[in-house]
Amino acid sequence: MRKLAFVAGGSLVVVAAALMAWGGTSRAQQSTGPAEPDSIAATRLAASDTASLLGPRQPIFFRHDLHAGQYKLQCQYCHYSVNVSNEPGIPSLQTCMGCHLVVGGSDAGNSAEIGKLRDAWNKKQPVEWVRVHFLAQHVHFPHQQHIKALGPNACATCHGDVARMPQVHKVNNINNMGFCISCHIERKVTRDCTACHY
Numbered sequence: 001m002r003k004l005a006f007v008a009g010g011s012l013v014v015v016a017a018a019l020m021a022w023g024g025t026s027r028a029q030q031s032t033g034p035a036e037p038d039s040i041a042a043t044r045l046a047a048s049d050t051a052s053l054l055g056p057r058q059p060i061f062f063r064h065d066l067h068a069g070q071y072k073l074q075c076q077y078c079h080y081s082v083n084v085s086n087e088p089g090i091p092s093l094q095t096c097m098g099c100h101l102v103v104g105g106s107d108a109g110n111s112a113e114i115g116k117l118r119d120a121w122n123k124k125q126p127v128e129w130v131r132v133h134f135l136a137q138h139v140h141f142p143h144q145q146h147i148k149a150l151g152p153n154a155c156a157t158c159h160g161d162v163a164r165m166p167q168v169h170k171v172n173n174i175n176n177m178g179f180c181i182s183c184h185i186e187r188k189v190t191r192d193c194t195a196c197h198y
């Protein structure tokens with residue numbers, strides 16, 4: 001019990017820091033009123049509104065439009081290794097629970113999805129996210145080199161405006177050599193077969 005209290009105390013600090021980073025906007029935008037013209041408040045979606053969303057259905061309805069859009073969490077807060085490694089990294093549940101030990105959801109739909117997250121955490125079961133972007137085994141794609149050259153906000157160049165997606169879907173056909181080559185030509189980057197192919 002003492003250990004749990006300690007964990008919860010630590011997470012409160014994280015939440016407080018995150019709230020400060022969000023500024024005053026998050027709470028105001030959580031009300032259902034119309035969004036400010038320049039805001040990117042995520043639309044409210046009930047489970048019944050989600051059937052038409054593009055992209056694979058994930059085991060938990062994790063929303064980038066809410067976390068990266070409305071609450072403005074940096075991509076690197078979760079995809080922590082994107083500028084140092086080939087793989088951007090998918091966050092562990094610990095990253096989520098820093099907030100969700102405390103944030104339980106403000107309506108029935110939110111609470112049900114956050115409930116699944118807390119359940120997985122309690123059972124120490126990693127969430128089996130469905131992968132959206134993946135290249136054939138014979139292709140090598142180093143994220144870090146691209147982020148260094150194109151900048152930390154270049155994600156949208158290849159992935160589209162993820163910060164406004166309730167569910168991630170593929171915007172560009174990355175499984176196509178032409179997609180890579182056309183930018184490499186434009187930017188005068190290597191087109192050597194062995195740079196990309198094992």
Ligand code: HEC
Nearest residue numbers: 018061062063091095096099103105106107109110113114
């Ligand atoms: C910095 C704090 C923070 C972090 C980190 C965070 N969340 Fe959230 N999350 C929130 C807030 C705030 C809400 C909005 C709750 C509400 O409106 O009731 C939310 C909402 C949600 C919802 C409900 C979405 C909906 O509209 O149905 C889910 C599911 C969720 N988060 C999952 C996750 C997962 C999975 C992670 C880790 C990959 C994560 N969250 C990380 C703060 C956070």
Ligand code: HEC
Nearest residue numbers: 062067068073074075078129131132133155159162163168
């Ligand atoms: C709070 C944590 C969190 C933040 C912040 C976040 N992501 Fe994610 N991201 C995830 C999780 C969890 C998944 C796996 C589930 C899914 O696909 O929705 C994911 C999946 C993705 C995927 C799909 C991966 C695949 O399988 O192909 C892309 C692309 C992505 N994120 C880009 C971004 C970008 C760009 C940003 C910033 C604008 C961002 N993410 C911010 C947690 C986060």
Ligand code: HEC
Nearest residue numbers: 075079082088131133134135141146152154155157158174
């Ligand atoms: C130049 C194009 C490009 C840029 C820029 C880019 N990505 Fe990717 N991303 C890809 C490709 C291609 C894949 C599939 C890689 C593979 O299968 O090896 C991918 C895969 C991913 C995945 C899934 C990884 C996994 O293990 O499931 C995530 C998450 C992701 N990118 C996040 C980001 C984020 C965050 C940024 C910005 C900081 C970003 N990407 C910038 C092209 C890009």
Ligand code: HEC
Nearest residue numbers: 140141142145149157174179180183184187189190195196
């Ligand atoms: C939007 C532009 C853009 C797209 C799209 C793009 N790249 Fe690149 N890529 C770059 C730039 C710029 C560099 C140079 C980085 C540097 O100078 O280190 C680079 C570097 C690389 C390198 C390292 C080359 C070396 O000499 O070490 C590889 C490998 C690579 N890209 C593979 C890919 C693959 C595979 C794809 C498609 C899935 C792709 N790139 C799509 C812009 C792009």
Ligand code: HEC
Nearest residue numbers: 134135136139174175176177180181184190191192193196
């Ligand atoms: C900038 C990165 C890049 C370079 C350079 C590159 N390729 Fe590719 N290549 C790719 C990508 C990405 C794919 C699609 C992989 C997939 O389907 O996921 C691909 C697919 C292929 C395929 C088709 C395989 C299949 O699965 O259908 C062949 C063949 C191929 N490349 C040969 C070459 C040859 C030969 C060269 C040199 C002249 C070359 N590639 C240079 C990125 C590259």
